[in-house]
Amino acid sequence: MLRWLGVAGWEIRAGKTVILVDPFLSRKTESRDREWKTDEAAVLEHVNAANYIFAGHSHADHIGDIPFIAKRFGSKVIGSRTTTNIVLAAGVDKERLTTIAGGEKLDFSDFSVEVVESRHGASERKGRTGMEAAREISAPLAAPILGRHFVDGGCYLYYFHFGNRRVLHQSTANFIEEKVAGLRPDVALLASGHEGYDLKSVLRAMKPKVVLIHHYDEWRVPFSQGRPRSNVTRAQRFQRSIQAIDGGIKVIVPDFFMTYTLE
């Protein structure tokens, strides 16, 4: 079962295993030179377990809450070198970290994951001028974690296999088109928008049965303020673009915490 946590965050429950991808419940912006602090109450209102946490890229709205969640629930964390350096500096045990760089096939007890190299979406990056100067945290950091440490760090898709069911998670709205050939997700969790890639060729290459659109909400405001109408309209425009290319794809714009059960 999949549950949307806002932004690009998902909880996936497979049997007794709880997997989080890009969980970000703090819903506030970081500031460059200040220590980053998770809104722990906001996280605990919605997250009560995590065996594994996957990070698609290392901006604060994707990994800001991972150190707190990993320490609280003893989770294993999988992400780029930037992500694991940040999480390590925040005090998560090294043995629980797996650094990926694209192309890995990781086997866990009741699921497996392929890591697929990707790239950052064009529109989200615009608002982050100045943070891209250092795109990677390539060496261990000293605490505290500051806002400016949350650099891109490389972007990855996670292609999960649960038995014969396949779920693709996209962290930010872009693809390296030649890397998606042969993926056949039952469910694709896609970030809203497609300014950086050709939507038609990506959909034809991977033929998802269902698309759930995420990262269209306003991540800087709490859940209680809902989803701005203009954001929902933007997601619906993306939904129509997908359906215009292939009317056979079921496309859903979820509300916060909507669940979707894999058939």
Ligand SMILES: [Zn+2]
């Ligand atoms: Zn980002």
